[in-house]
Amino acid sequence: MSNLIFQNTTLTVVPHNNQTYITSTDLARALGYSRSDKIAQIYARNQDEFTPDMTLNLKMRVKDYGSGNSEKDVRIFSLRGAHLVAMFSRTKIAKEFRKWVLDILDKEVKEKNQQLAQPQPEKHYTFEFTEYELEQLTWLWFSHKQMNDLLGDLIKPLDALGSRYSAMVYSHHHEYKRHHKESLETIRRLIEPFKQSNRLNWTRVVKRLN
Secondary structure (H helix, E strand, O other): OOOEOOOEEEOOOEEEEEEEEEEEHHHHHHHOOOHHHHHHHHHHHHHHHHHOOOOEEEEEEOOOOOOEEEEEEEEEEEEEHHHHHHHHOOOOOHHHHHHHHHHHHHHHHHHHHHHHHHOOOOOOOOOOOHHHHHHHHHHHHHHHHHHHHHHHHHHHHHHHHHHHHHHHHHHHHHHHHHHHHHOOOOOOOHOOOOOOOHHHHHHHHHHOOO
């Protein structure tokens, strides 16, 4: 991926482990901070909410005050990490930045899905499940959907309260919502033999899949 441009700010892309990262310095400029250490302060206050994939220190060559370059530790953020930083940010431009990052992430997901959609030999696997195991797997899918919907309902109330958990709830809701959407057809296929079952647990959960 070439460099990213948010409004009038050019963000240098740092490729790492097949992900797109940007430096804390560029992130600070994009969010309207005059000092890059503002990002470090946000991260220090909320670092327990960042996963290892969201941010890390990377050895990079940077320009010195003189004519040469030197190698130093630079904190970089993935796009999801940058989005989480922007959730904690209170600058005027932070809201627009969050929308922009989500658009970039959506574009990346679509591109990956298009690549996966290319005709390729598909592997097939055979596993054995008991009826009880399939029943529990179906309820697990449904409970995940319920929890994800609940997270979505909590975003605005937590944000209104100024809760430190609002950013994490927002991130989890949007990041994991696609999993229960993409797995629905698989679950429906697995439980096809039990859709006409009179057992109470099946009749209850099948209604929730329709």
